[in-house]
Amino acid sequence: MPKGSVAITAERCKGCGFCVEFCPTHVLELASAFNAKGYHPPHMINAEKCSGCNLCGMYCPDFAIFGYRFPDGKQSEKGGDA
C-alpha cells in the first residue's frame, strides 16, 4: 500500500534522470517514450513503494515532478491534496 505518489508534467522534463537516481525507494524509471522535445520523462515502475517524500521534486531542475503523500496514508482515487 503506497503512502504517496508523484505528479509528472512530462512536457517540462528534460530527462536529466536526477529523480530516478535519487529516489530513495527506486520508484521511477525514465520512459522509453519521448516528450515533445525529445526527452524521456520518468514514469513509475514501483508505485507501491512511493512514500510521497518529494525528494524527486526537490531534485528536479525543471519543476516537472512532484511527490505528495496520501492523506492519512489512505490511497485515494479522489486525488490527494498535498
Place this chain on the structure above:
Amino acid sequence: MHADPRCVLTGTHFINGDAACCEGALAAGARFAAGYPITPSTEIVERFAARAPKVGGLFIQMEDELASSIALQGMVWAGQKSFTVTSGPGYSLMMEHIGFAAITETPCVFVDVQRGGPSTGLPTLPAQGDMMQARFGSHGDYLTIALCPNSPQECFDLTIKAFNLAEKFRVPVMFMMDECVGHMTEKVVIPAADQIEVQPRRHASKPPSEFKLFEPGPDLVPEMAHAGEGYKVYVTGLTHDKRGYPLMNPQSQRELVTRLFDKIRRAADELTIIEAEGLDDADVVVVSYGITSRVAQRAIQMARDKGLKVGKLRLICVWPFPEKVIRDLAPKVKALVVPELNMGQVVLEVERCASGQCRVISVPHPGGTVHKPAEILAAIERGAR
C-alpha cells in the same frame, strides 16, 4: 505637488554650485544617494551625507562608480528619489548603468561635474568634454535629457528640474555641470517649499492584477510600481515586453527602442529649454551652454559695443538637441558661433541642423579654464564679415 518644507533650506545663501545642487536634490525630494569620491563633484555628496539623515535619508559611499550608479537605481525601485554624482573618470564607469536606467525606465539623476580629460586629466579645472558621452556614452540606442547650469543659482533650480523631468519621462537625466560652475560661489536664493513644484513618482494607478509594469500611457511613459508593494515587478536590462518579461526578437526590440525614443521626441517642445536674446535681426548668433554661455555673453556685449548685430542662444537643455530652433535660425543668419570647453562636440549638432544654410564657426577650447571673451569676439567678427 510642492516640495516638502522639511527638506528645503529656504533663504538667501552664498554657496557654491556643488552645494546648491545638493540643496536642489533635497528640495526635489531626493533623500538617498550613492557615490564615490571624485573631484570636483564630491562636495555635493559631502553636504548630502550631512543633510540627508536629518530627513530620514542617507548617502552611501560605494566601492566605485559602477556600484554607485546601480545602487541608486535600487533606491529608486524601493520607492525613493535618488541620484549619483561624479566627474569624468567616474562618469565613464557609470555608462553601463545609464543604459540600464534607460531600458528599465528608472527615473534618476546623474550629476557630472565636468573636468578636463581624457583620463585623469585636470581634476580641479573645468571642461565640457563629456557632452557627447552624455548623449551617446552607453551602448545601444536610447535618449536621455541633459541640462547645463551656468551658475550656482541654476545648480539649485535646474537640479529640481532634472529630477522633475526624470520622473515625468522616466529617464535618467544627465545634469552636466562643470568644475567652474561647481566650485563657483554666488548668491543662491532658495524659495519657500510651496513655491517649488515637484513632480511626484508616476505610480501605478491600477491594482497588481491589472497592472503591466511597462505598459505605456498616452504620452508613451509607463507608470511605475515599487518593490514590496505586491506588484511582483519584473525589471530586466534585457529587451522586454509590456510585462517586463524578456522578449528578444526584432519586433519587441523595435517596439521598445522606438518608444524609448518617441517618449522624448514627442516632447521636443517641452524639452526645448533655451535662453534667446536678439535673434530677430542678428547677423551672428552665439550658441553656447554651461559656463561658456556666461563668457559668451560678455563677448556678445563687446561685439554689440562695436556695432555688430549679435544674438544669444543659450542651450539650457542640450539633449535632446533643439533641432528646430537651429533649423529655423540658420537661413536667417550669416553665422552661428559655437564656443565650447572641448574640441568641438555640440557644434557637430549645430552643423547638422544648420545643414549648410549658414556658416558654423566652432570656437574650441581644451579646458583648464574658460575662453577669453576676446576669442569668442574674434569668431563673432569673422562670422559677421
Place this chain on the structure above:
Amino acid sequence: MLKEIRIAGFGGQGVILSAHILGRAAALHEGGFATMTQNYGPEARGGAASAALVISDQPVLFPYVSSPDILVCMSQEAFTRFSPEMKDGGVLIVEEDLVRLDNLPKHIQVYGIPATRFAEELGKKMVLNVVMVGFFCAITKSLSHDACVAAVTDSVPERFRKLNLDAFERGYRYGLDLLVKGPMKEENGDAIALEAEL
C-alpha cells in the same frame, strides 16, 4: 562698477574663507553681485592658496580674475606670482611681516598690515584672515563696515564669533588709521585719490 579681487596666501591661512566673507557681504548684505572662485592645489596645508572674487552691481558674467583691481597677498609666493597681473592704479594689500616688496609693479598703491601678529595678540593665529578682511574693508571701501560685520557674523561658528568680530575691528581700525597716513608706496606715478579709483 565691477571690481576684480584676488586674495592669495598659503593653505591654512583662511584665504578662501576671507574671500567667502567678502563675497557674502557684497551679495547678501549689500544687495550686489559677487562671484567667488578658487584655485585648488593638491596640498591641504602649506601649499599655495588663492581665491578670486568679482563684485559688481550687475550680474557677473566672466567668473575669473585676470588682472585684479585689488590684490591681497598673505605670502611671498602669492606676491611674486600675482602682483605682476595687477591693474594699473590697483590696490595691493600685504601681510607686511610675510611679504617683501621686491619688484613692485608700477602705478599701484600698497598698504601693509601685520595681520598675523595682531591675530596672535588676539589669542588665535587663525583669525589673521578676518583681521585682513577688516583691513580690506577699511582700506578699499568697496564694501561697507556693516555688511562685512554681518558677513563675518554668519560665516563663523557661534563660539568663535566674538573673537572674529574683534579681529575684524582690529584690522578695520588699523586700516582707518593708515588711510590718514596714505599708501606705503606709490612708485612712478601720481598720487591717486582712493575714492575716485575705488
Place this chain on the structure above:
Amino acid sequence: MSSVELHVHNPVEDLLRQDRIPTIWCPGCGIGTTVNSFAHALLGLGIDLKKTSIVSGIGCSGRVSGYMNLDSFHTTHGRAIPFATGLKLANPELNVIVYSGDGDLTSIGGNHLIHAARRNIDLMVVCVNNMIYAMTGGQAAATTPGTSMSTTTPYGAFEPELNMPQLVDAAGACFVARWTAFHVKQLERTMAKALNKKGFRFIEVLSPCPTYYQRKNNLGDALAAMVDYKKRSKIKNGCNTWETALLPGGDIIVGEFVDREREDYLTLMRRQLGSNYTEFPPQAEEEAERCCSEC
C-alpha cells in the same frame, strides 16, 4: 497518468512565474534544483513574499530572479549586490535576496561582494557555482579549479582558483555556508536559517554544468556530476574557511562554516548617527497620491 495528479499542486509553483516556464536552463543544469530548496525555505518560514525581492546579475544563474514570482530585478553583469544594497537601504522592510552565479558575483562583481560583506549589508546572497562561464560558452572563471579545461584555457587552466567562503569570511560576512545541488534538504535548511538571520549571508552551491564544465573535462553528464558530489562531499560544519578550497577530485567540504553575530549596516548607521538621524514619515498629501485603487 490517472486523474489524481491533476488535483495535486506543487507548492514551489506558487513561487514561480508560471508563464515563464520552461526555463532556458540546459538538461541537467543544477540551478533549477537549487531553486526548489530556496522555494521550500521561503515557504517553510512563511516570510512575507510581498516584501521579498530577488536580485540577479547576468549569466545562467542570473535568470533565477526572472523565474521567481517575487519582485524580480535582473540587473547588469556583476552589479546585483550594489543594486540590492540600494534597494535594501532605501526600504529596510524588504527581504532582499541576491541570486547569481560565480562569474557574476566573484569576478566582475568581486569588489562589490567584498564590500557588501564588509559593510554587513542585510542581504542573503546565493551563489550558484558551476565553475565556468556557461552562458557565454564555457570560458574559464575565477572559480575554475586546478587545470580544468575551458574554451579559454584550451591547454588547461593554470590560474589558482578562488575559494569563495574564505573570501567572504575574511571580508566579514556573518553567515557562510556551502552545499552542492545534491544536498537539497541541507540546502533548504541552511537557506531557511540564513533567511532568518540579519546581516550579510552567503551561501555557495555547487551545481553541474553538463554542457560546458562537465563536457569539457570529460566528467560525464549532469547525473554523473551529482553522483560525484555525493561521493566527494564531506560535511564539516564550522570548518575553518581556509580549509575549504575546491580542487579537482579532492574532497568537497560542505556545511555551515561561519555563523557569527555582527551588527548590520543600518544598525551601525543609526547608532553612530544618533540624534542626527530623523525618522521621516511621508507627507500626508503624498500618501494620498500614492494610493492605488485597491486601497
